[in-house]
Amino acid sequence: MxxxxxxxxxxxxxxxxxxxxxxxxxxxxxxxxxxxxxxxxxxxxxxxxxxxxxxxxxxxxxxxxxxxxxxxxxxxxxxxxxxxxxxxxxxxxxxxxxxxxxxxxxxxxxxxxxxxxxxxxxxxxxAPILQIEDPGLPESRRGLEGVMVAETAVGDVRGTEGFYHYRQYNATELAEKRSMEDVWHLLYEGHLPDRAEREAFTAEIASLRQIPSAVKELLPAIANAGETFVPLDALRSAYSTLVTSVGFRSWMDIDRATLRENAMRTSAVMPTLIMALYRLSQGKDPIDPHPDLSYAANYLYMLTGEVPDPGHARAIEQYLISTTDHGFNSSTFTARVITSTGADLGSAVVGAIGALSGPLHGGAPSRALDMLDAIGTPDQADAWIRQHVLAGEKIMGFGHRIYKTDDPRSVMLRGVAERLGGPMVDFAKQVEKTVVAVLAELKPGRQLYANVEFYAGVVMDNVGLPRTLFTPTFTSSRVIGWTSHVLEQAADNRLIRPSAHYDGPPPPVPVPDPV
Ligand SMILES: CC(C)(COP(=O)(O)OP(=O)(O)OC[C@H]1O[C@@H](n2cnc3c(N)ncnc32)[C@H](O)[C@@H]1OP(=O)(O)O)[C@@H](O)C(=O)NCCC(=O)NCCS
Structure with missing residues (x-):
């Protein structure tokens, strides 16, 4: 006691x-x-x-x-x-x-x-405060694992079946068959667009890609504020400035159409902010968005100023579609918690960017590629992985809270990587096999497989994205998921305010006088 x-x-x-x-x-x-x-x-x-x-x-x-x-x-x-x-x-x-x-x-x-x-x-x-002599078994589930915290019609993940969906559609099938704009429309409007809806939606996105000039002027200072460029830190600062400049307000004080406009603007401008900040950090001028390019092609265009190879644009588009939403992951949950307080959409997105920046969530793809570099050649894979797992380290790009079988995103992205080709792909496939085998031996029963981050790094590298941009690229698609959830939360809100199981010394203890 x-x-x-x-x-x-x-x-x-x-x-x-x-x-x-x-x-x-x-x-x-x-x-x-x-x-x-x-x-x-x-x-x-x-x-x-x-x-x-x-x-x-x-x-x-x-x-x-x-x-x-x-x-x-x-x-x-x-x-x-x-x-x-x-x-x-x-x-x-x-x-x-x-x-x-x-x-x-x-x-x-x-x-x-x-x-x-x-x-x-x-x-x-x-006297009226009951003392709990024996706190008993913790009633909380560590990490909220398996706890249902909301109703959603945006999508879901089924871990044991290796399946996830946006609305009623298989997400990887959407990535095979549809464009990012179509999927975005599906998430915001609840259905896939017909031709006329697609055209109107695409034009609306293009009109909102530009960064307001007052914010543009501040970007060089934000990009170069630190000694090293930390892309998600810069992004949340720049985006937050944009929110202030445009004047987002509590969703309780605006109508539904304005909140939707906030969401559209946020998702449309995020890639422009990402690329502008990156180029500025490299001492280069930002490149304005290309009005005639699709969402994905424009993303790569703003990196180099050249219209990208269609195969590359499609590969990155499939990556973006496959990472747009994924159940109640930490950043999405963060966005919904913030929204549930009545805060403006910008606050929800800033919080979500922060949550995504952690290596246990969105910060892994560049680390997975760093691991491939460190392993060097296939024959060294077994020893390298063994040594790091035995040292208690996590192998980046493997394991998942929900998936206890192949992550369908990793399976799809492996296919995309194979289509792109290149020496890195074969090497990555060999390392994947070795990691899965070593983890099955050293961590039996944990069911650890490649997650989305492993082949994401390979695909992004293949289309010419620098490692610094891997997590920001993930952000550029996930923001569409976050804002879909913000719209849903605001439409039927209840403050999200859970409880915690206290397990410290039994209170109340009289506060001692200062010594
Ligand atoms: C994604 C992740 C955070 C899920 O974590 P989680 O559901 O909390 O699972 P845990 O961390 O509790 O892991 C359960 C067990 O598997 C092991 N494990 C999980 N992922 C592992 C990995 N990538 N490498 C080695 N061991 C791993 C843990 O060490 C733990 O072992 P233990 O039972 O001996 O303690 C975790 O798998 C991880 O850190 N992966 C690497 C980072 C990564 O790829 N992040 C991107 C996610 S999309």
């Missing part, structure tokens, strides 16, 4: 500095002492033993009687042989006893000697 458990006895609550008087003292002098000490009672001691108690009520009686306080003696007016409690009495018992007797104070007496005083006020502070 933790230290705080003993708080429940009178000893921990009582005041030890008790005001005492003698039976032969005058009531006036006792009164003066009580006033000076700011207390409502005094214990009457004779030969160090408590023989009575004089309280405010007694003083009222004396005054009503018209007695002369200067001559009246304490012994005449005190309550003799007062009830008392021992210091080891449980707080609740002392509380009940005081209430039953109608007293406000109890002298605390051990072995006939006065050791303290306890008041109803002291006891009231603690």
């Amino acid at each position: 933790a230290d705080g458990a003993k708080v429940r006895t009178v000893a921990d609550l009582m005041s030890k500095e008790v005001l005492t008087v003698a039976p032969t003292d005058t009531v006036a002098s006792a009164c003066a002492l009580m006033l000076e000490r700011g207390v409502g009672s005094t214990v009457v001691l004779h030969d160090d033993r408590p023989v009575g108690i004089l309280t405010e009520r007694d003083l009222v009686r004396i005054t009503a009687d018209g007695a002369d306080l200067a001559t009246a003696m304490v012994s005449q007016w005190m309550t003799a042989d007062p009830d008392s409690v021992p210091s080891n009495a449980p707080v609740n018992d002392a509380f009940v006893s005081l209430r039953q007797h109608g007293y406000r104070h109890f002298p605390v007496v051990d072995g006939g000697r006065l050791v303290g005083m306890v008041s109803l006020r002291d006891l009231l502070k603690l």
Whole structure:
């Protein structure tokens, strides 16, 4: 039992500095002492033993009687042989006893000697608060694993089946057959667009890609503010500035159409911000978005200023589609929590960017590629992986909270990587096999397979994206998922405010005086 458990006895609550008087003292002098000490009672001691108690009520009686306080003696007016409690009495018992007797104070007496005083006020502070002697088994699920926290019609992930979907469609099938704009429309509007809807939606996106000039002017300072360029830090600062400049407001203060416009603008401008910041960090000027290029082709265009190879544009588009949404992942949950407070859409997206930046979520693809570099050649894979797993490290790009079988995104991206070709792809496939085998041996039963990040790195590298841009590229698609969830949360909101299982020392412990 933790230290705080003993708080429940009178000893921990009582005041030890008790005001005492003698039976032969005058009531006036006792009164003066009580006033000076700011207390409502005094214990009457004779030969160090408590023989009575004089309280405010007694003083009222004396005054009503018209007695002369200067001559009246304490012994005449005190309550003799007062009830008392021992210091080891449980707080609740002392509380009940005081209430039953109608007293406000109890002298605390051990072995006939006065050791303290306890008041109803002291006891009231603690008695109604139940002490949990045994906190029992934790009621929380660590990491909220498997806990349902909301209703959603955006999509879902089925870990054991290796399947995930956007609305009612298989997400990897969407990535095979549809454009990013179509999937975006599906998530925002609830259905895949027809031709006319597609044209209108694509034109709307193109019109919102530009960075407002007031924000553009600040980008060089944001991109070069730190000694090293940390792309997601720069992105959330730049995006936050844009939110201020455009004037996003609490979704509770705007209509649905304005909130949707905030979402469209956010998702449309994110790639422009990413590429502008990256180029500025390299000492280059940003490239304006190309009005006639698709979302994915424009993304690569803003990196180099050249219209990209269609195969490359399609590969990155498939990556972007496959990473747009993925159940209640940490960043999406973050966005929904922030939205549930009524905050503006910009706050939700800034929070989500922060959550995505961690290596356990979105920060892994460049690390997976760094691992391939470190392994060097296929024959060294087994030893390298073994050594790192045995050292307690995680192999980047492997394992998943939900998937306990092949991650369908990794399977699809492996196909995309194979289509692109190149020496890195064969090497990555060999390393994947080795990692899965070594993890099955060293971490039996954990069901660890390649996750989306492993082949994502290979695909992005193949189309010419620098490693610094891997996580930002993930952000550029996931922002569409985040904002879909913001729209959904705002449409049917309840504040998300869970509880936690407290397992520290049992409260309340009296706050000690400063030393
Ligand atoms: C994604 C991830 C955070 C999921 O974590 P999780 O659901 O909390 O699972 P845990 O971290 O509790 O892992 C369960 C067990 O598998 C092991 N494990 C999980 N992923 C592993 C990996 N990539 N390499 C080695 N061991 C791994 C853990 O060490 C743990 O072993 P233990 O039972 O001996 O303690 C985790 O797999 C990971 O850190 N992967 C590497 C980072 C990565 O690829 N991130 C991108 C995710 S899309």
